[in-house]
Amino acid sequence: METKKDSTEDKILEAAKNVFVTKGMDGARMQEIADEAGINKALLHYYFRSKERLFEAIFGEIIKYAFPKITQIVQADGPIVTKIEQIIDAYIELLIKHPFIPGFVMKELNRDPSGLFKIVVKFGLNPQAVFDHIQLAMDRGEIIKMKPQHLAINILSMCIFPFAARPILSFVVFKDDPKALEAFYAERAEVIKKFVIDAIVVKN
Amino acid sequence: METKKDSTEDKILEAAKNVFVTKGMDGARMQEIADEAGINKALLHYYFRSKERLFEAIFGEIIKYAFPKITQIVQADGPIVTKIEQIIDAYIELLIKHPFIPGFVMKELNRDPSGLFKIVVKFGLNPQAVFDHIQLAMDRGEIIKMKPQHLAINILSMCIFPFAARPILSFVVFKDDPKALEAFYAERAEVIKKFVIDAIVVKN
């Protein structure tokens, strides 16, 4: 299961990620992290002084993936439809690799939203630039008109929600059939792309 | 703020709902619930023997709203497009009234998915019936063909996700402007209905 270098620090980070992601900051136990890392609690504190520091290390690592470089894709040249397809592809690929991110990020940002400001600054998030680009494409008649925020949220919703609600999908929709669930996720990118394009490309 | 009968039990349930919904099962404190209900801890345990029982009472209450009667709407007569519009309207209306539900349900079901089975049984959830109805409408040529699961998840995603990710929307997209956020939510039903219909109604 371990792909990284097998150093103790990496073992701790890997174990902490697993525990924090499933239990959350409140539910996670330092003892459990130590157990899962195959070490003892004393050594765990020897590497990461406190639970908070360890959590921040994990959270920072994960948050990198949660807000990918949408801005870069949008601000490149080319038709907006192509860019939307690229964003959907990039997002779904990312989420299939790290399916736990949405649930974790939403849980922790709901618990303590104060870190959001830091994140926005650190990653230079500027959604307005994205919205402006979408608006221009609408003005050029590339796609039908609507508030850019709604279009952006529609796309992100269809990408992210099925992963955030994984337990419900898994049990209610796919009756505990992991293969069916994985197949569903694998189809998502194509489905969402077609769905969005059918919804926004100007008909004649 | 209190609309219910002002009995102590109702005060407790109201307070517990607020605390559990924001802090989750792990983060909630019995003392805080007692304080918010304007009583003391002893009386809190006098009414609800344990934290677990109190939580289950709240969870059961909330879960009623989380899985509304989609089946009823879908299985009625009439064109599928009309039913989809009704479902979107019903869902958005519900979520505007109870915007905390998605985050709470997703958090707790991720923490402990074991209760899902009970819920499915208790509410007689049968998504397959919904999928079958969608499939029939596709076969009749009412809407374009795709896997019914994808269509259903697309719709639910666009309805639910913006509420589950409320902190992110609020801060990142709407720069802490509550009015803009509320306006956005108020527009959702119309936007999603148009978006979905444009995406699935057969063009010629």
Add this chain to the structure above:
DNA sequence: AACAAATTTAACCATCCGGTTAAATTTTTT
């Protein structure tokens, strides 16, 4: 007034948990 139920007060218990400490042991480095 008398009784029962609801509520408060305040102390207490057991447990969990994050964190610390010091000494012993093992591993790695020099």
Add this chain to the structure above:
DNA sequence: AAAAAATTTAACCGGATGGTTAAATTTGTT
């Protein structure tokens, strides 16, 4: 071999927390 670093062991501390208890007080009912 010697020194340094990593790791273990095991005990401990202090605070938070869920839960209990018993007695006193208030409120509501008959």
